[in-house]
């Protein structure tokens with residue numbers, strides 16, 4: 001039994017098949033990345049896992065439980081946390097206050113110093129969140145996720161809009177969360193430099209399905225993947 005089992009997920013939007021018999025197993029404690037051209041169904045997949053959307057058919061199992069038609073709040077409570085592209089932080093509160101608000105319980109509040117260190121914000125706990133640099137806001141939101149103590153974290157393009165240095169720091173941060181906190185992480189990303197830095201298994205999605213899985217080198221040298229990205233200005237061309 002895998003930690004997260006995605007079985008033959010189908011989701012249609014007005015005749016358009018966004019996920020098409022999508023199947024993937026995610027092992028407990030693993031770090032995985034999902035890549036693919038615009039519109040291939042990555043965000044739809046996250047919406048299905050988190051209960052924002054309901055699949056037309058197929059099954060989602062998490063920690064052995066069938067969560068397929070559960071509402072989002074119940075799925076979150078079971079331990080699936082998600083970060084969106086645009087950080088959802090309270091700009092008028094300080095960094096520390098944001099983490100306190102997000103903390104699941106008292107014991108999580110007690111490890112806020114640890115979380116601050118993990119998200120590279122040890123020096124700025126009393127700064128207003130609205131005054132942070134763009135990359136730091138993204139890290140704060142990751143910290144807010146950590147404060148909720150999920151066992152699976154879904155990250156949707158966590159480096160969107162970041163500088164090169166911020167992107168590399170984010171890859172380190174995610175790797176540390178996975179290794180040191182033992183959290184299972186599934187990340188959607190376009191930036192192949194970032195993905196290379198993550199050094200984790202990659203799953204390439206095309207037309208709602210997995211086209212190829214492998215490590216970075218295998219994926220980069222794969223002819224089908226190259227053909228899929230041919231003409232796309234981002235991602236593979238920059239790798």
Ligand SMILES: Nc1ncnc2c1ncn2[C@@H]1O[C@H](COP(=O)(O)OP(=O)(O)OP(=O)(O)O)[C@@H](O)[C@H]1O
Nearest residue numbers: 013016017018036037038039040041042043044045
């Ligand atoms: N709520 C919706 N209603 C109708 N069509 C949708 C809806 N959500 C997604 N789609 C369509 O489903 C397909 C998959 O979209 P999705 O957002 O999952 O792709 P994606 O891989 O995340 O793309 P991107 O990388 O651009 O974020 C696209 O053709 C999109 O237009």
